[in-house]
Amino acid sequence: MEDHATRAMSKERRKDSKSSEATLFREAMRDVQPLTGARRNVDKPVPKARAYSRRRDEAQALQESLAPPPEGADLETGEEMAFRRPGLPIREFRKLKRGQFAVRDELDLHGLNADEALQAMREFIADATAHGSRCVRIVHGKGLGSGPRGPVLRNLVNKWLRRWDPVLAFCTTQPRHGGTGAVYVLLRR
Numbered sequence: 001m002e003d004h005a006t007r008a009m010s011k012e013r014r015k016d017s018k019s020s021e022a023t024l025f026r027e028a029m030r031d032v033q034p035l036t037g038a039r040r041n042v043d044k045p046v047p048k049a050r051a052y053s054r055r056r057d058e059a060q061a062l063q064e065s066l067a068p069p070p071e072g073a074d075l076e077t078g079e080e081m082a083f084r085r086p087g088l089p090i091r092e093f094r095k096l097k098r099g100q101f102a103v104r105d106e107l108d109l110h111g112l113n114a115d116e117a118l119q120a121m122r123e124f125i126a127d128a129t130a131h132g133s134r135c136v137r138i139v140h141g142k143g144l145g146s147g148p149r150g151p152v153l154r155n156l157v158n159k160w161l162r163r164w165d166p167v168l169a170f171c172t173t174q175p176r177h178g179g180t181g182a183v184y185v186l187l188r189r
Contacts, residue, residue: 080172081158081183088168088186096186099174101135103184104128108139109153117153121160129166129187137173139182154180161185 084093095101107124109117121138128136138161140153161167161183169186173179 080180081154082171083158083162083167084169085167092186093169093171096135096169096184097171099177099184101184101186103135103137103177104131104133106137106139109157110139110141112153114152114156117156118160121157125164125166125185125187129189132189134187134189136185136187137177137182138170138185139178142181157183 082097084090105124105128107120109120112120117140124136124138138157140157142154161170166188167185168188170183173182173184177184
């Protein structure tokens with residue numbers, strides 16, 4: 001612990017240091033002259049900003065929102081599906097999502113009812129695993145013909161694939177492979 005004498009000496013050194021700094025500053029500023037002349041009026045209000053092109057920008061945005069999509073635009077409806085079993089490395093799942101696995105076979109469910117689609121998928125997955133296929137694609141469609149019921153096969157495929165043990169993961173395909181109308185399925189070997 002510091003005793004009283006040591007604390008007093010430390011305090012005196014700090015005091016001397018401050019006074020010597022002040023002396024040095026005054027010496028350095030000895031030849032400095034204060035600025036003279038007109039001072040800026042800081043109390044004058046700053047003019048309000050005006051948006052010169054606001055009306056034009058709003059009109060252009062409205063016109064663009066009402067215009068039809070450009071020719072060849074890839075418009076998707078629905079949401080993306082994604083499922084990964086615990087234990088599957090995330091890098092494998094990312095690779096699947098990027099479409100980096102070679103797709104060995106494909107099943108198209110267009111035109112099938114729910115029972116037919118379930119039977120076709122069971123046979124397809126069993127055959128793919130028997131032949132050692134690692135990745136397959138299932139086309140379920142976007143549900144545009146389902147009316148107010150929404151995408152029936154898409155929702156059933158999502159439910160069924162989660163239940164089957166040979167399925168390690170699945171996700172919505174890249175737009176070039178069907179987008180939200182198909183899924184990549186990663187299978188056990």
